[in-house]
Amino acid sequence: MSNPKGTSATEARSGKGHTDENFPVARLIHPRHRGAILAFYHFVRAADDVADHATLTQDEKLRLLDGLDDSLTGRGPPDREAEPLCVALAERGMPATHAQDLLEAFRLDARKSRYRDWADLMHYCSLSAMPVGRFVLDIHGEDRATWSASDPLCAALQVINHLQDCGKDARDLDRVYLPEDALARHGASVIDLRSTQATPALLATIRDLAGRSAGLLADSAAFPGRVRDRRLGLEVAVIQTLAEALVGKLKSRDPLSERVHATKAEALGSAVLGVGRALWQRRPGTRSLRIGAAR
Known part of the structure; x- marks a missing residue:
């Protein structure tokens, strides 16, 4: 229309x-x-x-x-x-x-402005995040077996964004991606998200979900070594490394009152570490083994 x-x-x-x-x-x-x-x-x-x-x-x-x-x-x-x-x-x-x-x-x-639980949020990520990685892999002609490593990375990036912007999303859009059962489990509420500083209960919720994101990143850790295209592998490794650093911030900082985005220096550091990681994963004998295992 x-x-x-x-x-x-x-x-x-x-x-x-x-x-x-x-x-x-x-x-x-x-x-x-x-x-x-x-x-x-x-x-x-x-x-x-x-x-x-x-x-x-x-x-x-x-x-x-x-x-x-x-x-x-x-x-x-x-x-x-x-x-x-x-x-x-x-x-x-x-x-x-x-x-x-x-x-x-x-x-x-x-x-929709609320999500019941982690499974409900992951369904959203299957539409809002995972197709991005799949498109990039398809553009490169990569084996679709790599989707199993790409999907958790893309979902983790989405959840990290949700956690970073949880206050802004609640205030500006009345949209809350933090699952309702996670908020309830820690004694937090949607009202907490509209404050300028997180309550202990909300911090516990955010750290819980950051930990779930870390689990997704563990599932995607081998992804850079599983793609054939060298430059794509480097980019994936940089993103993976930056995501891991941001999860660390979300586990120790308050996104309502503190900076939880990467500075330029931190992004550059993650890029250097990520490139090193990709080169290590793609060293002779390692990449072919991982691709074979993926298939």
Whole structure:
């Protein structure tokens, strides 16, 4: 469905770009793949901005998201936010499935503001995060056996973002990704998220969920050594290392009152450590063993 009279997806853009994200976007990717990945990113960013828009109604958000879906699949008129990805997919003969999964996540954001438990949150991550890694792997022609390592990394990145922004999400969007059963288990409440400093109960909840994220990162630790493309392996290793560092911050700091995002120096340090990790994992005799094990 198009939206000829209302706000367009372009008008709903926040102005945030790929260099503003918490984690690197196609920094080390080979130029032959970077354009397609950035086209995917910009489409997803436009849809995310619609879902998070402060003044659009739920119906307006869903209408715009449906319009992006229709433009992407050719069911509706072209949209400037969808066109670069349409071209990239057509050039590679790829379906729009991964982008459509993300659109479904943003429809959830428009309709849903609470999550019952970890399984409910992981279902959301299966739509909002895992398709990103799967798209990047498919662009590179990687074996889909690598999805089993990519999925937990992408889910961990999503949960880390939720924990970092939990106060802002609750205040600005009345959206709480921290599972209700985790809050209840530690005696915390949604009201705690609207304060300028976390209560002990909320801190316990955040550290509990940071620990769950650390478990996801343990499942993805071998991922850099399982991809064939060397530059992709380096980028994955940098992201993995940065994610592990951020989990450490979330286990010891209060995201409502303290900085829990990486500084430029910390991001650079994670990049250096990540590259070293990738080179170690990909040393002769190790990479082939891991790929064989994955299959």
